[in-house]
Amino acid sequence: MKQVRTRIAPSPTGEDLHIGNAYTALINYVFAKKHHGKFLVRIEDTDRTRLVEGSEQNILSSLHWLGFDPDESPEKGGPYSPYRQSERLKIYKEYAQELVENGHAYHCFCTPERLAQMRKDQEASHLPPMYDGTCRKLKTQSSKLKVEKGERYTIRLKVPKQGTSTFRDIIRGDISFENKLIDDQVLLKSDGYPTYHLGVVVDDHLMEISHIIRGEEWISSTPKHVLLYQFLGWTPPVFAHMPLLRNPDKSKLSKRKNPVWVSWYRREGFLPEAVRNYLATMAWSFPKGKELFSTEEMVKVFDVAHIQATAPVFDIEKLKWMNGEYIRMKTDEELISILDVYMLQNNLKSLNKQTAVTKISDYKMQMKKILPLVKERMKTLKEFESLAGFFFERPKELERPVNNILLGVAEQALKGSEWNHDAMEQAIRAAAEKTNAKAKDVFMELRVAVTGKSVGPPLLESLEILGREETIARLSSI
């Protein structure tokens, strides 16, 4: 069997890598690994009007963060360089020319204005909006003349008027379209750049892509691609169209309704392995209903044919749960260094080393004590800030006023006791008895006074970490 080669082909037209692209990247990556093949990245930057500066860089770095390092890419290079379409313009032009010469494509001199008007008219008379074929009828001779005169032109695919085009999709089976309903697609734009359709076909063939795994949105243009393979005398690769990720309202996942950039998930404190795991469950399920699995485990048992054809809703709540599970799987040491990097990258000032107010000077030691207290309740790395911020900085304001009588007695009791868990608990219970209150209430008042909030890690343990002086200082400053 031919070597398996898969690819993702993102366009640098957004902030960053779209989560939907991350999802197809995962499948492409896993599929390639499963078959000991190659996974590559090709940047499809053929739309100059939508280019976003820095986008390509962000896409590549998000891919790296996710752990999908390509075997070949614009960054890394490879035997089929270049991997950026804007650097392959000559190639596309040659093939477009070849298609014209073989009678499978033609020059079109229609202006954008004329085309817009044509579409408007068609719409008005309830006709399907398709190119009317004006330039298709042009004689080769007159076309040549116009080109020589320097008229702007595009090159269009000459789609047969009869017959049907069929292709096999490994997720959905055979899909066919009537040729007469396929538009004479522009292949080469007047600015010399190819459209997506010419670009993918040429590059996928030249780069020897064996399996095209891409989003469902491409199903309706696949027959055009199949025609191109045929006209160019090439064997088409295997197609697999992934169901699209959706918003809770079932529409195609969009930035207006959902966070879509991978960098957002990174900033919010999601772990790449959790994102990968969650994405995997969107269209595929691990045997025996196993929910938590690594990408490596997935590689072993994955089978594209078992991809669901139904478009799933992206549920951030479940991702959060999964992320929490992954956080708990980490050892304390691992989590500390992950948090360290995370806090640095996201500039969580309240947690930085300089502002720590505890008496423990060694940051790592401090983290070692704090982490076990909050690890069980974190769902994202970001939550470390709200959960443990008070260790590093005195709360600026209290969530609610505290009961000063209870607090006074508790403060006295704590002053007299020794600093260990049992003694503190005893002191607090004694204070509660003295004021005729419930121990529960005393704990609560202490918590709010010391941490500023009524929820958080266990109080006694927290006090031990803060230390006697800091605790008394906080109580006295109320």
Place this chain on the structure above:
RNA sequence: GGCGCGUUCGUCUAUCGGUUAGGACGUUAGAUUCUCAAUCUAGCAAGAGGGGUUCGACUCCCCUACGCGCUACCA
């Protein structure tokens, strides 16, 4: 409008003609606890509708409905 793809609990899914339709997230109740979590236990919750095929359909076929996608010199 046309063409295409899809339709099992609120959400992600299992079932590859015979099950009390299973699991997970979320949710509800309880246990536990100094709060919140975490954990454990229990509960609620599903085959869009209609026709076929079959001894028997969630599963296969058809129709309808609904959802989504495409319908650009965007990808």
